[in-house]
Amino acid sequence: xxxxRQNFIDAMRQVASTVTVVTTDGPAGQMGxxxxxxxxxxxxxxxxxxxxxxxxxxxxxxxDNGTFCVNILSEGAVEIAQRFAGAFDRDNxxxxxxxxxxxxxxxxxxxxxTSFTCTLRHRHVHGSHAICIGDVTGISNAGxxxxxxxxxxxxxxxxxxxxxxxx
Numbered sequence: 485x486x487x488x489r490q491n492f493i494d495a496m497r498q499v500a501s502t503v504t505v506v507t508t509d510g511p512a513g514q515m516g517x518x519x520x521x522x523x524x525x526x527x528x529x530x531x532x533x534x535x536x537x538x539x540x541x542x543x544x545x546x547x548d549n550g551t552f553c554v555n556i557l558s559e560g561a562v563e564i565a566q567r568f569a570g571a572f573d574r575d576n577x578x579x580x581x582x583x584x585x586x587x588x589x590x591x592x593x594x595x596x597x598t599s600f601t602c603t604l605r606h607r608h609v610h611g612s613h614a615i616c617i618g619d620v621t622g623i624s625n626a627g628x629x630x631x632x633x634x635x636x637x638x639x640x641x642x643x644x645x646x647x648x649x650x651x
Contacts, residue, residue, distance in 0.1 A: 500634040503557045505568045506534050506542060507591030510549030514592065516579050517542040518569040520633055521613070522554055530620040532600055538614040546616055547607055553591035554618075556598040558628035559640040564594060565631060590621065599624040 507516040519542075521535035532554055536543035546552045557565055566572065568579050585592035590601035602618025609615075632639045 497635045500632050500639065503561070503565045503631040503633050503638065504534070505555045505557060505564065505594055505597070506536065506546070506552050507555060507594070508542065508546045508549045508552045509587070509589065509591045510545075510551055512545040512548035514580065515542050515545040516568050516592065518565050522556075525617060530623075531605065531617060532602060532620060533615055533617045535613045535615050538609050538612060543614045543616075546604060547614070549591075550604045551590040552602050552604060552616065552618055553588060553593055554600045554602065555594040557594070557631045558596040558626060559631045561594075561596065561631050562638050565633075565638065586624075588622070593624055596626050596628050597624075598626045598628065598630075 501520045502522065504519055504522045505516050506519050506522075508514070517536070517540065519534055519536060523533055525531040525533045534552070534554060536546065564583070573579070580592060583592075584595050588601055590603070593599040593601070599622075600618070600620050601622040602620055604616060605619045606617040607614055608617075629641050632641055
């Protein structure tokens with residue numbers, strides 16, 4: 485691995501991100517995967533973007549289905565994050581098994597997650613990833629604190645106290 489690539493990876497590990505699961509459903513089937521690259525893009529029109537490994541099953545399914553759902557996991561959803569990252573695929577390959585999901589035409593929404601249902605507007609491959617831009621068609625705001633990921637571990641978000649801010 486080149487020094488430049490490793491320096492990039494090491495620096496990006498210091499960027500906290502919300503933990504999201506992208507789901508999709510349609511002719512290419514129902515699928516879901518944990519992703520860390522998610523962002524709002526525009527309020528006019530409401531749109532988001534996710535980055536998916538271009539050769540992954542989820543990226544191909546989103547492309548073929550033309551829809552996806554972004555589920556921002558709540559802070560207690562570590563097991564769901566691990567499940568959709570593939571941690572339990574050997575024992576249970578159906579990542580949705582036993583979950584109380586809400587089925588939508590865009591993809592399942594997950595329990596206690598804030599969800600954005602989207603129609604795929606643009607897909608652009610850059611390097612190893614597909615940048616998928618979706619027009620938001622629906623929002624389910626769970627009002628939960630998000631699960632985050634930083635430096636290889638899950639974290640919870642807490643407000644900074646006044647004494648911490650003064651230091």
